[in-house]
Amino acid sequence: MIAPLLTYYLLFHYLPMVGIRIAFFDFGLFGIKQTPGYLFGIPIKGFIGLQNFRDLFADSYFWVAFKNTLVISLGNLFLGMVSSLLIALLLNELTSKFLRKTVQTAVYLPHFLSWIVVGSIFTLMLSPADGVVNAVIKAWGGNSIHFLAQEAWWQPIFLLIYRWKETGWGAIVFLAALSNIDLDLYEAAWMDGASRLRQVWHVTLPSIRSTILVVFILQFSTIMNIFESALALQNPLVYSVSDVLGTYVYRVGMGQGNYDYATAVGLFQSVVALILVLMANNLSQRIQGERIL
Numbered sequence: 194m195i196a197p198l199l200t201y202y203l204l205f206h207y208l209p210m211v212g213i214r215i216a217f218f219d220f221g222l223f224g225i226k227q228t229p230g231y232l233f234g235i236p237i238k239g240f241i242g243l244q245n246f247r248d249l250f251a252d253s254y255f256w257v258a259f260k261n262t263l264v265i266s267l268g269n270l271f272l273g274m275v276s277s278l279l280i281a282l283l284l285n286e287l288t289s290k291f292l293r294k295t296v297q298t299a300v301y302l303p304h305f306l307s308w309i310v311v312g313s314i315f316t317l318m319l320s321p322a323d324g325v326v327n328a329v330i331k332a333w334g335g336n337s338i339h340f341l342a343q344e345a346w347w348q349p350i351f352l353l354i355y356r357w358k359e360t361g362w363g364a365i366v367f368l369a370a371l372s373n374i375d376l377d378l379y380e381a382a383w384m385d386g387a388s389r390l391r392q393v394w395h396v397t398l399p400s401i402r403s404t405i406l407v408v409f410i411l412q413f414s415t416i417m418n419i420f421e422s423a424l425a426l427q428n429p430l431v432y433s434v435s436d437v438l439g440t441y442v443y444r445v446g447m448g449q450g451n452y453d454y455a456t457a458v459g460l461f462q463s464v465v466a467l468i469l470v471l472m473a474n475n476l477s478q479r480i481q482g483e484r485i486l
Contacts, residue, residue, distance in 0.1 A: 216245055216460050220453035245457035255458060258441035261434060262462075265348060265423070266416035269355055274409060276356050277363035282393060284364065285371045300361025308358075312425030315354050316341060347431045355422055363408075370404040371397065406477050413473040417466040438462045 218239040219228040230240030249255050280300060287293040303311070318324050319340040327337040340346045374397065382392045398405075420439030427435035436444075438458060446455025478484050 212456065213460055215453050216457040217242060218453060220456075221450070241453075245454050246461070248454060249457050249461060254436075255441065257433060258436045258438050262417060262419060262437040262439075265351065265437060266419055268348070268352055269419075270409075270412050270416055272352055272356055273359065273363055273412065274405070276360045277408075278367050278405070280360055281364040281367035281371060282397065284368060285397075286389075297361070300364070302361075303358040304362035306358065308421045308425040311354065311358055315350075315426070319350070341426060342428060342430045344431050344434045347427075347434050351423070351426055351435070354426065366404060366408055367401065370401040374400045406480065410470070410473040410477060414466065414470040416469065417462050 219226040219230070219241050220239065225239035228239050228241070230237050230242070284293060284296060287296065319326050321327050321337040321339040326340070331337060338346065340350045378396045378400070379392055382396050387395065417438065419437050420443070423435055423437045424440050424443065427440065439462075442455045442458050442462070445451050445458070474484050
């Protein structure tokens with residue numbers, strides 16, 4: 194049963210890691226160049242060592258993309274945890290099965306839309322010329338705003354769109370955890386005079402604490418892997434706030450043909466992601482006394 198999944202990861206995640214070596218070579222459109230290089234005195238064709246990483250750390254555009262990646266991803270992580278947990282708690286309070294299933298379907302559906310479709314929808318909705326959002330602003334006497342072309346607006350709008358798309362899907366794990374809570378705990382809290390809000394605070398949240406930590410660590414491990422969502426909504430006018438490492442690698446590697454440098458950036462991104470995962474794992478050890486990984 195695990196063979197298809199194992200095959201997928203081997204072919205598309207682990208086997209491509211052989212290409213990491215490109216980061217240490219002078220690599221062009223037609224492969225490794227003939228530039229002479231030496232490793233411990235041994236001549237190796239095209240070997241340039243850590244030169245790409247030196248260029249990386251000296252590149253101001255790289256640091257802009259790195260900062261944007263952390264700011265956007267950490268903001269999205271915080272909003273995602275809070276909003277998904279809140280949606281799960283609210284859905285758990287619904288007593289009508291029909292209403293509950295209807296709301297669940299409504300909040301789950303956006304997850305299955307591709308980011309290209311989502312980007313197109315919101316680009317039209319937020320259009321300064323004929324978008325419905327600016328039509329409402331004009332109706333209230335305001336001036337139209339080009340939300341996706343202004344630096345002050347792009348990141349907040351991006352986070353709102355991301356949460357609209359993924360919050361419902363992120364609530365599934367929390368809903369599953371909520372369904373496993375012993376109802377006797379709520380009855381005991383009610384008999385002690387606890388309000389519904391205090392029951393949530395003293396019964397619900399402590400009961401799913403381990404699930405919250407697991408979800409946090411899993412999400413924390415992917416905060417550097419932001420690409421398609423940013424690419425679908427960004428434009429050259431807002432690169433200073435929208436360019437993340439994923440889009441930077443894509444533009445430098447595929448757009449400019451600088452494959453070795455782009456590989457070095459991608460490798461650096463992976464190392465940072467690994468460090469963040471280990472930090473989150475240690476945080477789990479401190480909070481609940483055991484590691485998740």
